[in-house]
Amino acid sequence: MMLALGKGQFCSRPQWVAPGAKLDLDFEHGRYWDGREHQHATAVSGWLAGPPELEGGLVCDGETNWALEPLPGLEQTGLDLALQVDLTEHSGALDVGYLAILHAGSLANRMAMLTTRSGLTSRITLDGTELFSPDIAQAPGARYQAFLSVKNELPTLCRLDAAPVGAGAVSVGRLHSLGIGGFKSTLPLKGVVHRVTLWAGLTVPTAPWRVA
Numbered sequence: 001m002m003l004a005l006g007k008g009q010f011c012s013r014p015q016w017v018a019p020g021a022k023l024d025l026d027f028e029h030g031r032y033w034d035g036r037e038h039q040h041a042t043a044v045s046g047w048l049a050g051p052p053e054l055e056g057g058l059v060c061d062g063e064t065n066w067a068l069e070p071l072p073g074l075e076q077t078g079l080d081l082a083l084q085v086d087l088t089e090h091s092g093a094l095d096v097g098y099l100a101i102l103h104a105g106s107l108a109n110r111m112a113m114l115t116t117r118s119g120l121t122s123r124i125t126l127d128g129t130e131l132f133s134p135d136i137a138q139a140p141g142a143r144y145q146a147f148l149s150v151k152n153e154l155p156t157l158c159r160l161d162a163a164p165v166g167a168g169a170v171s172v173g174r175l176h177s178l179g180i181g182g183f184k185s186t187l188p189l190k191g192v193v194h195r196v197t198l199w200a201g202l203t204v205p206t207a208p209w210r211v212a
Contacts, residue, residue: 013033014031016031017033020204020205021197021198021199022071022074022198023068023196025041025044026195027052027054027194027195027196028086028195032044044068046067046068046070047068049066057087057088058181060180060191061188062182062190063188064181065098065180065183066179066181068178069176069178073201074175077173078153078172078173079174080152080200080201081149081175081199082147082149082150082151082199082200082205083111084145084195084196084209085146085193085197086143086193086195086196088142088192089142089190089191090190092141093140095187095188096115097115097181097188097191098112098182098183099113099114099146099193100113100180102177104173104174104176107125107183108125108127108128109126110175110183111172112148114187116135116138118138119135119136119137120144120157120159121134121135121157124170126173127173131167133155133157134165134167136159145211147160147207153169154169155169158207180193195211
């Protein structure tokens with residue numbers, strides 16, 4: 001039993017939810033966890049762009065940046081955090097795009113995964129000071145799972161079945177908002193996000209969780 005992220009109710013955790021996840025949005029299979037299980041994405045509170053557009057996943061066409069905010073339970077500065085995104089990029093897309101980004105209302109404080117269309121990279125920003133990871137080579141137009149964490153102030157970026165990369169040490173600020181497929185009009189993703197999983201605090205894993 002656990003305390004719900006969204007409505008403050010006690011609720012048992014379904015077996016499909018990633019262990020320890022605060023938020024698990026499985027757009028592909030139509031199941032959603034925010035401390036309670038839902039059958040419709042619109043039941044998850046906080047969407048800013050209207051009802052999510054779904055077609056095999058969350059459609060990211062460069063026109064809409066899907067945002068959820070504020071996320072309860074992320075008020076603490078320096079909280080360990082992790083994001084995992086399962087997605088398929090559009091074949092032929094050329095522009096850099098955000099897979100997912102945790103932020104505090106601006107790009108001055110963020111924890112983000114980006115596709116360069118030939119690689120996977122991350123950018124962590126604290127009060128305007130930026131830390132970039134090395135790139136992980138990525139074939140264009142592929143489906144893959146990307147994972148970014150900051151645990152004990154150590155960032156890790158990896159793609160499932162690829163070696164992880166890190167870069168220095170960094171703490172993160174109070175990152176209470178989640179953007180999927182872009183930040184407002186900045187670097188929109190072109191593709192389909194099948195699933196997004198968020199961990200916070202002691203449950204942050206050290207490696208990607210394999211999507212079932």
